[in-house]
Amino acid sequence: MEILQLQAVKDFIRMANDGWNMGWHERNGGNLSYRMKPDEVEEITACLDFSGKAEDIGASVPQLAGEYFIVTGSGKFFKNVLDRPEDSIGIIQIDDSGSRYKILWGLTGGGRPTSELPTHLMNHAVKKEISEDYRVIYHAHPANLIALTFVLPLDSKVFTRELWEMATECPVVFPDGIGVVPWEVPGGKVIAQKTSELMEKHDTTIWAHHGLFCAGRDFDTTFGLMHTIEKSAEILVKVLSMGGTKRQTITPENFRSLAKDFNVTLREEFLYEK
Ligand code: 13P
Ligand code: ZN
Numbered sequence: 001m002e003i004l005q006l007q008a009v010k011d012f013i014r015m016a017n018d019g020w021n022m023g024w025h026e027r028n029g030g031n032l033s034y035r036m037k038p039d040e041v042e043e044i045t046a047c048l049d050f051s052g053k054a055e056d057i058g059a060s061v062p063q064l065a066g067e068y069f070i071v072t073g074s075g076k077f078f079k080n081v082l083d084r085p086e087d088s089i090g091i092i093q094i095d096d097s098g099s100r101y102k103i104l105w106g107l108t109g110g111g112r113p114t115s116e117l118p119t120h121l122m123n124h125a126v127k128k129e130i131s132e133d134y135r136v137i138y139h140a141h142p143a144n145l146i147a148l149t150f151v152l153p154l155d156s157k158v159f160t161r162e163l164w165e166m167a168t169e170c171p172v173v174f175p176d177g178i179g180v181v182p183w184e185v186p187g188g189k190v191i192a193q194k195t196s197e198l199m200e201k202h203d204t205t206i207w208a209h210h211g212l213f214c215a216g217r218d219f220d221t222t223f224g225l226m227h228t229i230e231k232s233a234e235i236l237v238k239v240l241s242m243g244g245t246k247r248q249t250i251t252p253e254n255f256r257s258l259a260k261d262f263n264v265t266l267r268e269e270f271l272y273e274k
Contacts, residue, residue: 001043003105004085008040012070012089015138015219016081022227024140025078030211031114034219035124035135036068036091044091048104054095055102059118059189062098063125069094071120073111087111094121118192119213126196127215134215136222141211142230144237149208151240154182156198159206160270165250166235168258173228175264179205186210204229 003009012034019025019032069092072081076088090106092113101113114120120137127134152158160177164170179198184191184207195213198205204214204225212229216222239246252271259266 001047003044003047003091006040006044008034008036009070009085011219013081013085015223016072016078016089018223019138019140019226020078020081022140022142022230024142024226024230026141028075028077029141030078031072031074031116031120031139033072033114033117033120033124033137034070035064035128036070037135041068044105048091050093050102050104052102052104054100055112057094057099057101057117057121059122059192060097060099061094061121061125063128064094064121065096065098067094067124068092068104069121069124071113071117073107074113074115076111115187116192118187118189119195122192122196123199123213123215126199130200131217133217136214136216136219138214138216138222138226139211140214140226140230142226142233144233145206145212145230146209147237148233149180149206149210154180154206154208156180156202157270157272161272162236163229163232164255164270166232166239167228168250170228170232171255171258171266172262172264174202174204174225175259175266176202177267177270178202178229181205181207183208183210 016032024030070089071092072089081088086106087108091104092101093104094101116139123137156177156179159180179202181194195205199215206212214222214225216225255266255271
């Protein structure tokens with residue numbers, strides 16, 4: 001089967017374009033990766049070129065040895081993924097040691113995987129240990145969420161609670177809350193390490209003054225997680241812009257009732273009295 005005919009590749013391209021349409025990907029901002037299923041790899045193996053040179057990942061992910069990923073390219077614009085997929089995205093395989101990768105398709109013209117490959121792969125490694133079903137890691141630059149990192153304390157408890165309060169269904173969509181990494185140099189192993197530690201506990205982690213990482217089991221739920229958090233952040237920005245005083249809100253008791261009826265577990269650490 002042609003690579004561009006594979007459903008996972010089509011869904012990957014569609015998600016990148018949806019993110020572009022949301023305004024979350026100025027210039028080359030953001031990146032996306034997908035851990036392929038064995039049957040998906042099998043369908044396209046004949047179209048992969050294994051003759052390329054192995055490159056350092058910049059992190060060690062032995063848990064992902066031999067795995068195949070669809071990834072966006074470094075410096076590539078999400079705007080162009082739909083029209084020029086072979087140039088904007090690629091398929092890579094991790095070597096047996098988990099420290100190197102090889103480009104097998106795409107990223108034509110000397111392209112390289114995203115500079116955030118260490119964070120993507122370390123997040124994939126952590127999530128795969130939790131469940132084989134986790135497949136998608138998504139990084140975007142949504143404006144409202146980024147704005148909040150200048151005015152809220154960089155504390156997971158505060159971000160989680162404030163964003164939960166902005167829309168009734170938020171705790172159902174991200175019951176494990178949001179991690180927060182204070183400002184850090186992007187593109188390296190340090191930020192990857194800090195992020196992946198938080199991803200053991202959360203499906204989503206903020207990079208202060210930069211953006212958001214989301215993990216999920218498929219493209220729709222991962223995109224939906226990013227969308228839900230950014231929508232909630234937008235409401236909070238509006239509330240703060242109207243003076244920030246809430247006449248009424250969703251209370252810890254309301255959250256406990258919601259958790260019961262929707263069958264989710266909400267950690268008490270987020271349900272503190274204010
Ligand atoms: P890349 O173009 O290397 O993916 O970088 C974009 C980005 O958002 C860095 O955090
Ligand atoms: Zn970024």
